[in-house]
Amino acid sequence: MNDALQLEMNFGTSANRWRECLNNGIFSLLIEHSAPGRDTDPGAASERLAALEYAVLSRTELPCSLAITDRYSFTDCWRTAEYAAALAPEMRDRHVLYLSGRGTTPQEMRELLSLCASAGVFNVVPVTGDRFPDEDERATRQRCFTEDVHVLKQLQETEHSPFFPGCVVNPFKYKPYDMFMQYFKLIKKLNCGANFIMVQAGWDMAKLQALRWYLSYRNLEYPTIARLILLTPERMDKILNGAWPGIHISNDLQNSLRKELSYSAKQFEAAQWQRLALQAAGCRLLGYSGIQLAGVDTPDKVKIAVRRVSEALREYSSFEHWITEYQSYMARAEMAPFTNSFYLFDQLLTRPYLDNTPRLLNFSRPELSGRERLGYHLRRFLFPSADRQPAGDRRLLKKLFAGCSGCRRCRLPQTFFVCPERCPKRLSNGPCGGSTPRGMCELNPHQECIFSRVMAYAEWQQALNVLEEQYIEMPFQEKTQS
Ligand code: SF4
Structure with missing residues (x-):
């Protein structure tokens, strides 16, 4: 592009x-x-x-x-x-x-x-x-x-x-x-x-x-x-x-x-x-x-x-x-799909505009497991600049530690070492809109949308701003068509 x-x-x-x-x-x-x-x-x-x-x-x-x-x-x-x-x-x-x-x-x-x-x-x-x-x-x-x-x-x-x-x-x-x-x-x-x-x-x-x-x-x-x-x-x-x-x-x-x-x-x-x-x-x-x-x-x-x-x-x-x-x-019908559904603010639908009263609601963060933290450190140690090197470099290691399936441009360091090729649409800048209400992938109801993992790592690294500020270039793939 x-x-x-x-x-x-x-x-x-x-x-x-x-x-x-x-x-x-x-x-x-x-x-x-x-x-x-x-x-x-x-x-x-x-x-x-x-x-x-x-x-x-x-x-x-x-x-x-x-x-x-x-x-x-x-x-x-x-x-x-x-x-x-x-x-x-x-x-x-x-x-x-x-x-x-x-x-x-x-x-x-x-x-x-x-x-x-x-x-x-x-x-x-x-x-x-x-x-x-x-x-x-x-x-x-x-x-x-x-x-x-x-x-x-x-x-x-x-x-x-x-x-x-x-x-x-x-x-x-x-x-x-x-x-x-x-x-x-x-x-x-x-x-x-x-x-x-x-x-x-x-x-x-x-x-x-x-x-x-x-x-x-x-x-x-x-x-x-x-x-x-x-x-x-x-x-x-x-x-x-x-x-x-x-x-x-x-x-x-x-x-x-x-x-x-x-x-x-x-x-x-x-x-x-x-x-x-x-x-x-x-x-x-x-x-x-x-x-x-x-x-x-x-x-x-x-x-x-x-x-x-x-x-x-x-x-x-x-x-x-x-x-x-x-x-x-609407007979006060519940519009959320399940109990404990998350809303960002309290007092929604009590007034038209945001004023000083509504609060951002907190939520319990799922802890990254010890294995996930270790995996992250390992990938960061092994592939710190993979996005600036030929995509084929260390492919076997990438396959073993990041689930790499081979693409033409590695973006691991830009996606908190979650391989974007795990997304069936190969998106790297953020999710599509198709995930299920419980955050599962549009194409695989047994797999969480990969971007929830990306956010979990970004939050742990206190780098959430990267998720909206960093534009990740596309991997120059021109694949099979409709
Ligand atoms: S729901 Fe998430 S993992 Fe699934 S296709 Fe969309 S962005 Fe990719």
């Missing part, structure tokens, strides 16, 4: 209505749409997109635009950068495009960015990407994942870059190390030039507030967009079956949903609109700059969504009114 990005632009304009909305604090609504499968007829796909875009842009109640996701619902789909050509040229500065690093080499990512620039689409959100739904750990290891941090870094280093990039975070983590690693990686992405934050979907409003409070606590007043899902029974099943890694439904919420479903499909749908509208109003009161709605995939639904959200925004103008209604509607 060191090559300079070659941008070919047709649009010399610096106008960017999405950026203006964010900078002016105007609450916006993004309608999520997935780039279609490659087996879809391009003419029909373009027509559908044009109809959706028209429905979105013709709403006057509040600023609306599209967020087009990449490689999310289909394994073999049009890349968003190609699909964006079907958007109305004069409106492209209103929309946001995701770019997935899944099955994408750095070279391909550069080409996708060039396509975006040529098309005049500058609001991009690089994501590392999830596993393919039907793939196991072994198959995933064969794929290349271009980590979002690398894309942001490259854009940051490109002179006169026309892009206005954002980044993603998943705050719905309930084990302390798992949660902190999400925050540390978020700050690394902001340091690498992200201008706004897209938040993974979830129903736990306390977690959404904790993220806003953490950003305030660190004086990072970046615009934040919450992703909300309009649930259907099928989407609920998908989430419960783990088809969308990193998204969880608590047991209490699951029970409420099943109860709603037991009445009638119509009642279930009505209950979901009500829940979505309440969540949307809550997001604005918690300081979010907008919401991204998933599951609103037809012009008719767009109309309903915009009406319901704008009514809720009007109705709930005070935090006290909203929280009373929200808690009564």
